[in-house]
Amino acid sequence: MNADAQAQIEADIQSDKARNDDLPKILYKQAENSIIYLIKGDWNKNSIANVEDEIAQLESEIIAASNVDKIIIDLNKCGNIDTSGAFLISKILETAKNHEREAKIICQNEDLLNLFNKINSYHWDYTFDTVRYTGIALFGKKVYDTWKRFYNELISSLNFMGHTILCFWKAVLNPGHIRWTPTFAIAESAGLNAIPIVCVLTFFIGAVISFMGAQTLNNFGATIFTVDLLGVSVLREFAVLITAIILAGRSDSAFTAQIGSMKMTQEIDAMETMGINPMEMLVIPRVIALLVMTPILVLFAIFSGLAGGALVAIFSLGLSPTMFMSRLQEVGITHFWVGMVKAPVFAFIIAIIGCRQGMMVENDVISLGKNTTAAVVQAIFMVIVVDAIFAMIYNELDV
Amino acid sequence: MKYDNAITPILDIPDEQKVICLRGIKNCFGTKCIHENLDLDVMRGETIGLVGGSGAGKSVLLRTIIGLNKPTEGMVRVAGIDVWNDANAKQRLPQKWGIMFQDGALFSNLTVIENVMIPLREHTKLSEELILELAELKIMMAGLNLDSAEKLPSELSGGMRKRAALARALALDPEILFLDEPTAGLDPITAGNFDSLLNELQASLNLTVFLITHDLDTLRDACDRIAVLSDKKVSAIGTLDYVRGNAKGWVEEYFSGPRGRAALA
Numbered sequence: 092m093n094a095d096a097q098a099q100i101e102a103d104i105q106s107d108k109a110r111n112d113d114l115p116k117i118l119y120k121q122a123e124n125s126i127i128y129l130i131k132g133d134w135n136k137n138s139i140a141n142v143e144d145e146i147a148q149l150e151s152e153i154i155a156a157s158n159v160d161k162i163i164i165d166l167n168k169c170g171n172i173d174t175s176g177a178f179l180i181s182k183i184l185e186t187a188k189n190h191e192r193e194a195k196i197i198c199q200n201e202d203l204l205n206l207f208n209k210i211n212s213y214h215w216d217y218t219f220d221t222v223r224y225t226g227i228a229l230f231g232k233k234v235y236d237t238w239k240r241f242y243n244e245l246i247s248s249l250n251f252m253g254h255t256i257l258c259f260w261k262a263v264l265n266p267g268h269i270r271w272t273p274t275f276a277i278a279e280s281a282g283l284n285a286i287p288i289v290c291v292l293t294f295f296i297g298a299v300i301s302f303m304g305a306q307t308l309n310n311f312g313a314t315i316f317t318v319d320l321l322g323v324s325v326l327r328e329f330a331v332l333i334t335a336i337i338l339a340g341r342s343d344s345a346f347t348a349q350i351g352s353m354k355m356t357q358e359i360d361a362m363e364t365m366g367i368n369p370m371e372m373l374v375i376p377r378v379i380a381l382l383v384m385t386p387i388l389v390l391f392a393i394f395s396g397l398a399g400g401a402l403v404a405i406f407s408l409g410l411s412p413t414m415f416m417s418r419l420q421e422v423g424i425t426h427f428w429v430g431m432v433k434a435p436v437f438a439f440i441i442a443i444i445g446c447r448q449g450m451m452v453e454n455d456v457i458s459l460g461k462n463t464t465a466a467v468v469q470a471i472f473m474v475i476v477v478d479a480i481f482a483m484i485y486n487e488l489d490v
Numbered sequence: 491m492k493y494d495n496a497i498t499p500i501l502d503i504p505d506e507q508k509v510i511c512l513r514g515i516k517n518c519f520g521t522k523c524i525h526e527n528l529d530l531d532v533m534r535g536e537t538i539g540l541v542g543g544s545g546a547g548k549s550v551l552l553r554t555i556i557g558l559n560k561p562t563e564g565m566v567r568v569a570g571i572d573v574w575n576d577a578n579a580k581q582r583l584p585q586k587w588g589i590m591f592q593d594g595a596l597f598s599n600l601t602v603i604e605n606v607m608i609p610l611r612e613h614t615k616l617s618e619e620l621i622l623e624l625a626e627l628k629i630m631m632a633g634l635n636l637d638s639a640e641k642l643p644s645e646l647s648g649g650m651r652k653r654a655a656l657a658r659a660l661a662l663d664p665e666i667l668f669l670d671e672p673t674a675g676l677d678p679i680t681a682g683n684f685d686s687l688l689n690e691l692q693a694s695l696n697l698t699v700f701l702i703t704h705d706l707d708t709l710r711d712a713c714d715r716i717a718v719l720s721d722k723k724v725s726a727i728g729t730l731d732y733v734r735g736n737a738k739g740w741v742e743e744y745f746s747g748p749r750g751r752a753a754l755a
Contacts, residue, residue, distance in 0.1 A: 213627065
């Protein structure tokens with residue numbers, strides 16, 4: 092739409108508002124001990140913005156004029172008045188009454204009088220008792236609230252984890268109760284479909300490590316050790332960490348949104364009343380699917396990470412493929428297991444965080460968005476923290 | 491009674507007295523048409539109730555009138571503005587109508603009072619303080635306590651949500667109020683209170699009300715005229731007594747079923 096047309100529309104709207112409207116006016120006449128206000132013009136939601144300040148001023152004048160004890164509002168000359176206009180006029184009455192002045196309305200139009208009576212029949216007797224914090228108190232409150240939220244979240248997460256482990260154990264003891272259809276569906280959508288992205292990302296990571304490593308090691312004349320660097324870092328850390336972070340972003344948000352929207356539409360309540368345990372139906376299949384699929388994804392990640400590194404090493408650094416392979420064999424299988432052991436642990440963490448946040452969605456759209464964000468953030472946070480814990484343990488074990 | 495003779499969909503009254511004017515409405519989805527050649531006039535100041543079987547196209551008709559569902563053919567005029575052909579309709583109409591959707595359609599991330607303040611903020615130049623006070627007034631007019639003003643829609647009961655939605659619909663002092671099943675899902679006492687609230691508001695605010703309902707009590711207590719939607723058009727219209735007296739086909743079944751008899755006894 093061009094500017095002219097826009098201006099035309101604006102003008103139309105203005106004229107639409109102004110067409111029938113006489114601007115609101117309030118005239119007043121002071122007799123010995125009374126003030127008569129004469130209301131003229133149309134008082135509606137669009138026009139009263141012009142007289143808002145005037146009314147406020149009149150109110151303060153009424154309070155100040157101590158010799159006046161009678162306020163009369165004459166509505167017989169007024170145009171159309173809607174609720175907002177009537178409300179504004181009523182404010183004069185209200186002020187007068189609150190300061191022990193006699194106040195009344197003169198009006199022959201019965202409908203209008205009814206409107207005024209209706210507005211004056213409501214009582215604003217409710218006050219919002221919110222305590223406002225400022226300065227250092229506000230800071231203290233924020234710190235306290237954050238700590239409390241963190242603490243509650245931790246307890247409830249552990250609670251949920253315990254519950255899931257219990258259900259999982261029951262499912263293992265009684266495999267007939269595992270819902271295989273959703274398990275396979277989730278294994279496909281969360282695991283199988285993630286293979287391309289996992290491969291592409293780790294491929295690039297592998298290539299980058301090769302490049303960076305070669306540049307630095309070249310200074311010491313130790314270019315060949317690039318292969319060791321690549322092998323160790325991909326096998327131990329990058330493959331599993333990148334996979335876990337992709338799963339946290341890709342699958343956890345899906346888990347929370349799926350379970351959360353089921354919660355919002357009371358589907359989970361319905362399940363419970365039918366005697367279906369939502370943990371068994373929704374959480375356990377997701378946990379199993381991720382437990383199975385994450386190690387497979389990590390395997391793919393390792394291969395494509397090494398492939399990326401190898402490509403750079405062979406074509407850019409001039410290592411022969413045979414040399415690369417023989418060097419890689421020196422790296423040792425331990426590093427592979429060190430990385431692989433972490434996969435199911437991360438899978439479990441990711442699955443239960445996503446499911447828990449989904450179960451905690453309440454009856455509104457806001458909490459769905461909030462919990463989806465929380466699921467991804469918490470999952471990535473926990474993956475990195477647990478990875479650090481693993482590193483410390485391995486350090487102590489000397490592996 | 492001024493509505494006694496208004497028993498045809500097209501009324502012989504001056505255009506400015508017709509708040510809603512539908513001519514030759516046709517609504518088709520694929521090859522299936524649910525409205526064909528539908529005419530309807532709504533007079534200023536009346537409460538008209540639209541009834542019809544499930545799937546008769548009541549909600550589609552409402553959506554056509556309020557500019558959400560473009561009719562295949564036909565003209566819709568609301569408050570003298572052509573809803574589908576006037577280039578400025580989308581800017582001019584929201585000030586003239588208030589719409590209460592079936593489930594309230596309150597913005598779930600805002601409190602009740604913020605929901606009511608939205609149209610006022612959007613369409614007027616009033617001070618924030620006055621807007622707040624006006625919103626409180628509308629909430630009380632809709633029969634809610636101010637205790638609920640600071641609550642989120644998800645914290646309200648079904649009946650309270652409907653009232654909050656009504657308060658939002660009333661925020662701009664509309665000429666026309668559209669209500670989609672205002673009493674559905676409410677207990678009979680709450681529904682009855684809603685009907686009398688509607689009557690009261692209509693009298694003091696001079697509203698024209700267009701409502702869709704299945705509730706025979708609402709038809710009896712709150713509506714001046716009733717329009718029956720069947721056979722793809724308004725097949726019968728008039729006061730409740732008239733429509734009942736001349737009932738044929740679906741309408742007869744509607745009023746003479748056990749529920750109809752009980753409500754109208």
